[in-house]
Amino acid sequence: MPELPEVETTRRGLEPHLVGRRIERLCLREPRLRWPVPETLPEELPGQRIQGLDRRGKYLIAHLDQGDLIIHLGMSGSLRVVEPVVPAGRHDHWDLELSDGWVCRYRDPRRFGSLLWTDGPAMRHPRLRDLGPEPLDPAFDGDYLYTASRGRRLAVKAWLMDSHIVVGVGNIYANEALFRAGIHPARAAGRISRTRYMGLAQAIRATLGEAIDQGGTSLRDFVHEDGKPGYFRQSLSVYERAGCPCPRCGRSLQRRLIAQRATYLCVHCQR
DNA sequence: ACTGGCTCCTGAGGGC
DNA sequence: TGCCCTCAGGAGCCAG
Numbered sequence: 462m463p464e465l466p467e468v469e470t471t472r473r474g475l476e477p478h479l480v481g482r483r484i485e486r487l488c489l490r491e492p493r494l495r496w497p498v499p500e501t502l503p504e505e506l507p508g509q510r511i512q513g514l515d516r517r518g519k520y521l522i523a524h525l526d527q528g529d530l531i532i533h534l535g536m537s538g539s540l541r542v543v544e545p546v547v548p549a550g551r552h553d554h555w556d557l558e559l560s561d562g563w564v565c566r567y568r569d570p571r572r573f574g575s576l577l578w579t580d581g582p583a584m585r586h587p588r589l590r591d592l593g594p595e596p597l598d599p600a601f602d603g604d605y606l607y608t609a610s611r612g613r614r615l616a617v618k619a620w621l622m623d624s625h626i627v628v629g630v631g632n633i634y635a636n637e638a639l640f641r642a643g644i645h646p647a648r649a650a651g652r653i654s655r656t657r658y659m660g661l662a663q664a665i666r667a668t669l670g671e672a673i674d675q676g677g678t679s680l681r682d683f684v685h686e687d688g689k690p691g692y693f694r695q696s697l698s699v700y701e702r703a704g705c706p707c708p709r710c711g712r713s714l715q716r717r718l719i720a721q722r723a724t725y726l727c728v729h730c731q732r
Numbered sequence: 733a734c735t736g737g738c739t740c741c742t743g744a745g746g747g748c
Numbered sequence: 749t750g751c752c753c754t755c756a757g758g759a760g761c762c763a764g
Contacts (some may be wrong), residue, residue, distance in 0.1 A: 536757050571741045573758065632757065635733070
């Protein structure tokens, strides 16, 4: 499941292969993604140079001469750079054929990802416009979380996973960060103190930062853009570890559902 | 304005 | 061995 660290790992891996190249052609095999790939896209792209590759939350943004490409990996998406002779598989939905002869190939078995286009700045696109702060930006801190959460009765874990509050905190890292901060995931977001939110902001930064440093988590079908599986999973404290001993107190970790999402916690350490 | 529930999709994994 | 069922998950959307 590409979360923010995986997307950033993908961005870093792709950047040297994409930036500066021109797009010769978009080969679109399957436009039915999370949102349909715009029909006019194959006509927009040829000849455009890729000027930069950015990330906003879990979105990748390729800046072109005229407009921006907006890519989301969804649940099972991956991007890699391959030689054109490599045959496309069943779930390889589109290729960007580059001016240096290489191909940037998008694979997404579950088709929850997207390929969008805007002729203006991506940040003004409806998908990006209302996103919350980047968790690794200075603007994201305990004060922000405390202020934003006042009056919210939602479980803090579900609240944290709302990209309008903060981007890039998916289920894995929400579980991990709440464990690290010692906060019970079902606690109402509006009933957590400023001090505890300071700890949570720090826990989120640390958890995501470490995952990026280690090259992203590998879960099920995530594969790095260079084809190597990630290896952060071994450092997860609670995610998918129900019944295992809590790394802090040794009691058995629990699994429960919060907002229809699998949640892992230590009921002793998290209050 | 919030909140909870639902939806898209496919592969993995468990039970029999 | 093989089939069937359930589950997983990002994030938008909708109804209450």
